[in-house]
Amino acid sequence: MPEPTAKLVCRNVWKLFGSGAADKLSAMGGRPELSEISRAGLVSAVRDVNLDVREGEIFVIMGLSGSGKSTLVRCLSRLVEPTAGEILFNGRNLLAASDQEMIEIRRHKMGMVFQHFALLPHMTVLENVAFPLEVQGMARLDRLARAQEMVSLVGLSGREDAYPRQLSGGQQQRVGIARSLAVEPELWFLDEPFSALDPLIRREMQDEFVRLQSVLRKTIVFITHDFDEAIRLADRIAIMKDGAIVQSGTAEEIVLNPATDYVREFTQAVPKAKVVRVSSVMSKDVGLDGLSVPSRATVAEAAPLFLEGANSLRVVDEGGKPVGTLHRDDVIHLLLES
Amino acid sequence: MVAANSKSPISAKGPAGSLIWGVGSVLFLAFWQLGSRWLPWAFEYPKGWTIPAAQWIGQFMKWLLNEAHFGLFTFAELTRFIAAVIDFPYRIVLSLLSTGFLSGQGSSAEQILPPVAWIAVVAIFALLGYLAEGRRLALIVTGCMVFVAVFGQWSSAMVTLASILVAVPIGVALGLLLGIAAYRSAWVERLLQPILDLMQTIPVFAYLVPILFMFGFGPTAAVVATVIYAMPPMTRVTLMALQRVPSEIRDLGRMIGCTRAQLTWRVMVPTAQDALMVGVNQVIMLSLNMVIIASMIGAGGLGFDVLAALRRLDFGAGLEAGLAIVALAIALDRLSQAFVRRPVRETPQGSWPSRHPYLLSALATILVAGLAGSIVPAIQTYPVGWQLSTGEFWSDVVKWINVNYFDALEAIKNFFLLNLLIPFKRFLIGLPWLGVVAFLVLAGWRVKGPRLALLVGCLGFLIAATGQWEKAMITVYLCGISTIIAMVIGVPIGIASAERPRLWRWVQVIIDTLQTLPSFVYLMPAVMLFRVGDFTAMIAVVAFAVAPAIRYTALGLRGVDPALVEAGKAMGCTPRQILTRIKLRLALPEILLGLNQTIMFALSMLVITALVGTRDLGQEVYIALTKADSGRGLVAGLAVAFIAIIADRLIQAGAQNARLRLGISQVRT
Ligand SMILES: Nc1ncnc2c1ncn2[C@@H]1O[C@H](COP(=O)(O)OP(=O)(O)OP(=O)(O)O)[C@@H](O)[C@H]1O
Numbered sequence A: 001m002p003e004p005t006a007k008l009v010c011r012n013v014w015k016l017f018g019s020g021a022a023d024k025l026s027a028m029g030g031r032p033e034l035s036e037i038s039r040a041g042l043v044s045a046v047r048d049v050n051l052d053v054r055e056g057e058i059f060v061i062m063g064l065s066g067s068g069k070s071t072l073v074r075c076l077s078r079l080v081e082p083t084a085g086e087i088l089f090n091g092r093n094l095l096a097a098s099d100q101e102m103i104e105i106r107r108h109k110m111g112m113v114f115q116h117f118a119l120l121p122h123m124t125v126l127e128n129v130a131f132p133l134e135v136q137g138m139a140r141l142d143r144l145a146r147a148q149e150m151v152s153l154v155g156l157s158g159r160e161d162a163y164p165r166q167l168s169g170g171q172q173q174r175v176g177i178a179r180s181l182a183v184e185p186e187l188w189f190l191d192e193p194f195s196a197l198d199p200l201i202r203r204e205m206q207d208e209f210v211r212l213q214s215v216l217r218k219t220i221v222f223i224t225h226d227f228d229e230a231i232r233l234a235d236r237i238a239i240m241k242d243g244a245i246v247q248s249g250t251a252e253e254i255v256l257n258p259a260t261d262y263v264r265e266f267t268q269a270v271p272k273a274k275v276v277r278v279s280s281v282m283s284k285d286v287g288l289d290g291l292s293v294p295s296r297a298t299v300a301e302a303a304p305l306f307l308e309g310a311n312s313l314r315v316v317d318e319g320g321k322p323v324g325t326l327h328r329d330d331v332i333h334l335l336l337e338s
Numbered sequence B: 001m002v003a004a005n006s007k008s009p010i011s012a013k014g015p016a017g018s019l020i021w022g023v024g025s026v027l028f029l030a031f032w033q034l035g036s037r038w039l040p041w042a043f044e045y046p047k048g049w050t051i052p053a054a055q056w057i058g059q060f061m062k063w064l065l066n067e068a069h070f071g072l073f074t075f076a077e078l079t080r081f082i083a084a085v086i087d088f089p090y091r092i093v094l095s096l097l098s099t100g101f102l103s104g105q106g107s108s109a110e111q112i113l114p115p116v117a118w119i120a121v122v123a124i125f126a127l128l129g130y131l132a133e134g135r136r137l138a139l140i141v142t143g144c145m146v147f148v149a150v151f152g153q154w155s156s157a158m159v160t161l162a163s164i165l166v167a168v169p170i171g172v173a174l175g176l177l178l179g180i181a182a183y184r185s186a187w188v189e190r191l192l193q194p195i196l197d198l199m200q201t202i203p204v205f206a207y208l209v210p211i212l213f214m215f216g217f218g219p220t221a222a223v224v225a226t227v228i229y230a231m232p233p234m235t236r237v238t239l240m241a242l243q244r245v246p247s248e249i250r251d252l253g254r255m256i257g258c259t260r261a262q263l264t265w266r267v268m269v270p271t272a273q274d275a276l277m278v279g280v281n282q283v284i285m286l287s288l289n290m291v292i293i294a295s296m297i298g299a300g301g302l303g304f305d306v307l308a309a310l311r312r313l314d315f316g317a318g319l320e321a322g323l324a325i326v327a328l329a330i331a332l333d334r335l336s337q338a339f340v341r342r343p344v345r346e347t348p349q350g351s352w353p354s355r356h357p358y359l360l361s362a363l364a365t366i367l368v369a370g371l372a373g374s375i376v377p378a379i380q381t382y383p384v385g386w387q388l389s390t391g392e393f394w395s396d397v398v399k400w401i402n403v404n405y406f407d408a409l410e411a412i413k414n415f416f417l418l419n420l421l422i423p424f425k426r427f428l429i430g431l432p433w434l435g436v437v438a439f440l441v442l443a444g445w446r447v448k449g450p451r452l453a454l455l456v457g458c459l460g461f462l463i464a465a466t467g468q469w470e471k472a473m474i475t476v477y478l479c480g481i482s483t484i485i486a487m488v489i490g491v492p493i494g495i496a497s498a499e500r501p502r503l504w505r506w507v508q509v510i511i512d513t514l515q516t517l518p519s520f521v522y523l524m525p526a527v528m529l530f531r532v533g534d535f536t537a538m539i540a541v542v543a544f545a546v547a548p549a550i551r552y553t554a555l556g557l558r559g560v561d562p563a564l565v566e567a568g569k570a571m572g573c574t575p576r577q578i579l580t581r582i583k584l585r586l587a588l589p590e591i592l593l594g595l596n597q598t599i600m601f602a603l604s605m606l607v608i609t610a611l612v613g614t615r616d617l618g619q620e621v622y623i624a625l626t627k628a629d630s631g632r633g634l635v636a637g638l639a640v641a642f643i644a645i646i647a648d649r650l651i652q653a654g655a656q657n658a659r660l661r662l663g664i665s666q667v668r669t
């Protein structure tokens, strides 16, 4: 059962490309193997995906190139019609919505940021940002004012009259972000928004994104092929391979218990201390006094406190109540492991 | 009997393949030499068996015009409606540019407002040039327009410009809409693709006569013909441009909740704008190409002047009107190309006048020139006294050439006629139609398969069955010999320039210019030197059709993978061996496409060469035009189209085979 707060639920969603895909899928019994699908002359993009995205969280979908991430996110927004399955948005079946209803939903409730920015070349920055509002029929002055606000929010004040081709990649993506936010969407899709950027800029944009989210608190589906990025941003991660989700959970769960060798490959390069939270390594005995750390902190954040010479730290929950003890040896173990 | 051995499997290649060709050829020869005694009907299609297609079509057209009914309206009403839609803007533009606004009818009409002063028109062209690129282009287009005025072609040029200004927007709009429809619906695309393919191979005049019949002689018919001729590339370009819009942009449009119309007009079309402008340029150039042909059905203007001059054999006048078309073509081509290349279009901010400085200055120019023109007539109309005419000079040149070189020219002409043209013509006319059709079937079968065999067989048979065989053979003879000569000239030039970048740049400029010139320009000098006849026609066709032969050869050779050339060098091939064994072989598919284009160009010249008294299908169309006999014109036009389709399909399939054999999948076009 999806939790009551689930914003977007996706049940047994399939997407196969090729003619007569739906019929062939049900003819194959509804859950064919990869080899069966290719034998039927179809290209599989999304296979039997189940997930739920909760209100206010950043849900990251990670996978290598061609694993079906873009197709999945386009199924979620119904830019691509799924071959089979069900998608519930605010508890309502998206696949049953009429064209007119879809237009309304997209105009007011959804926003999307694209890998290659998808800016309209014949419009200025301001016009691009105002475009979704223009499409809705908002009056010129109102929409320009709103767009101006968004442009300032992403730090592009002063470049309103520039054309996309006059901007750097990072700046272009800021425009893309501002545009997708202009309609105040409830659900925000980002399809590899930073993949086309240089590593340094990418880092900067990730920080910017975290800052924005701390203000906006949107429900976010974020696509990436970069596991580090996933860990930095995600509340929860789903890992895709060949169109199917092989594991989903928090970064910590995935790093500590990789479900398959494929997942382990990604997790190996990640320093565990940066992912694992204090609460996962502490012992349950509620210790004496001494320095205290929040249980949600990562081990890497807690480690410097041992430099003061303590052997153990008191772990406290959000309310400041002690919940356990973090021992120096456990921390060293974890640090050595990765 | 020839058909029997064409049933061989397609897969038979190599020795078996040549054997089939050998046997086919021998049978064909035997049949040709010996068959006339037993099967006279195979040599000359019996009159009694002729399908009276011309009559049927004539009756059908009559029925269409007099009786056809689409429920709400009749066909005649439809054509009248289209005519009105075209006529209204045409009248306005014509009044603006040429006649002025009149009140009253006929000779009692009074001018209430003069046309735009010639100086103002030149200034507007200059402004456009400046807006599109800068001072240089402004100078070029001004030069072109002044040239037109100085040589006394202004009033005709404005009539031509008026019909182009009407035809181009209609062609662009229709092409755009069709392209969008094809983009939106796979079904429409599938329907449209073969029609567009066909339009590219059908020579214009296949549909000239029916248009004449439906719309009557006059500028309306001319605009309709021009639009039909110039629109297909716009449709193609639109479809391609929309398909090339990044899928993310499309997704964006849908994601922000665009309706279908918003997605098309606010997102897709503006994004594809640059590519679409290429299509607009094509429409303009093709419309200009049609100027003279359109004047055969009433376009008037420069085209009519050329046509009339050609009929009188007044070279000077024809040449001047022809050059004026060229000047107009250069100006419009450069302008539209510059708009294609134009970089960032900043929309200036501020009040209306400051946002539209060009529009404002254009309007001001018209007004000021109009007022000044009412005082100083030289501003309103280019004074006759300032006109130059080289007509006399050219006539003198021709006279002089004829006096001094008549014998030499005559000798050259006769040499070619006696040794090449006439024997080739006799040979083709002597062939049995049945044998030729069978041979085509064999060829179709061998290069592609039964479907192509059936197609070329049917088309060939229809040519014979409608009683067009002999004229068709004369067409094949004229085009064939011109194509051969064009290839003989063009391929070596292509080979020579492919290796030398500097030479290639020059050659490119020349062949680009050759292709922008309206085709009949080539006829003028040929007529001047050799007067009328097949030889003159041949020279004009060769001059027009040599460009693709050069272009495709050079492009093909330049496209050869350098690694293969390196490999050849490493194996110790001499430069000659590299050329013949490696490069030419690999470039073969493109050279074949060049051959194809050369044939298409040659066929499209036919109705123009009819002016110099050829006896082929082009002449047949021309005669039908003058008699407004739509059945006869359409049948002859379709026969040309059939020849074009047969050649096109066979060569395309051959090029495809060559490509497969060489393992090259892609080819630039
Ligand atoms: N329109 C389509 N028609 C046919 N196959 C498609 C189509 N779109 C995607 N595919 C296929 O579906 C699979 C998943 O593609 P998708 O674009 O979703 O991958 P991705 O994970 O987003 O990759 P990337 O990181 O490269 O963007 C690929 O094998 C792709 O070839």
Ligand SMILES: [Mg+2]
Binding pocket: A069, A070, A071, A192
């Ligand atoms: Mg993708």
